[in-house]
Amino acid sequence: MTDGQGGTGAFAAKVFGVDIGGSGIKGAPVDLGRGELAEERRKVLTPHPATPDAVLDGVVEVVRHFDWSGLPVGVTFPGVVRNGVTLTAANVDKGWIGTDLASRLGGRLGCPVTVLNDADAAGVAEVAFGAARGVKGTVIVLTLGTGIGSAVFTDGQLVPNTELGHLELDGHEAEKRASTKVKEDEDLSWSHWARRVRKYLQHLEMLFSPELFVLGGGVSRKAHKFLPLIEGVRAEIVPARLQNNAGIVGAAMAAAAAAGDAG
Ligand code: BGC
16 A cells, blocks of 8 residues: 555655754655655744744745645654643743644644654654664764754663753853854864863763764764864764754654554
8 A cells, every 4th residue: 555655554655854943944754764855855944033833834834845734744843842742942932831832733734743852853863874773772862053952862762851951061051061052152163162072971971871972963064073072981972974854854753653653
């Protein structure tokens, strides 16, 4: 049986993924067999202020661009998400706290919607298709961007909503010391910033003793500029592999998993 999206099985071939970020709302149908975008992604600029209503309009625009109807959609959100409800809003409009994103979006799109934390989504994709594939034990995926997102896995199993970017480092929240936004805002050199990232990783290592750190976010493309500067961490440290599309792929995977559970 075909699923109407060019593949076989209920949702085996393509599910839609959307990544809500600080600068853009990006989405595309995802080829779940390969962990890749099945079509070129569509991006609209994130509205400012990024209120729930304005962002929902953006997500709907991205999904409608593809004529997507009825089939599951997965969406990332840069905050804690439980049962489709967004519970924190560190770097987005505070109106998000307590918003039932899954129901509101599902109502507008007329399809099942699954929502998860943005770093969790990126991590899920890296574990399935990228830098953490097949790694046993504890893996910590960090997204370094406007904030710092975290996804913690043991033997490939996600512990959701870990929020390790808000751990205290030198009397500040870690993401206020070591995010890439801070690097830009404070005009830090690569070596200065790498020292902060090292300190943060050492702190996480003291708490979790992971086998592997995967560093994601846009800066992972420039890993050669700072990874060699990070010494004194026992765990292996590697750049993320799916880079910009990890969130979209992970969102689609979560939606497919939810559809499988429901069916
Ligand atoms: C949020 C996290 C998010 C991270 C990256 C943090 O400020 O609290 O939920 O994953 O930023 O967007």
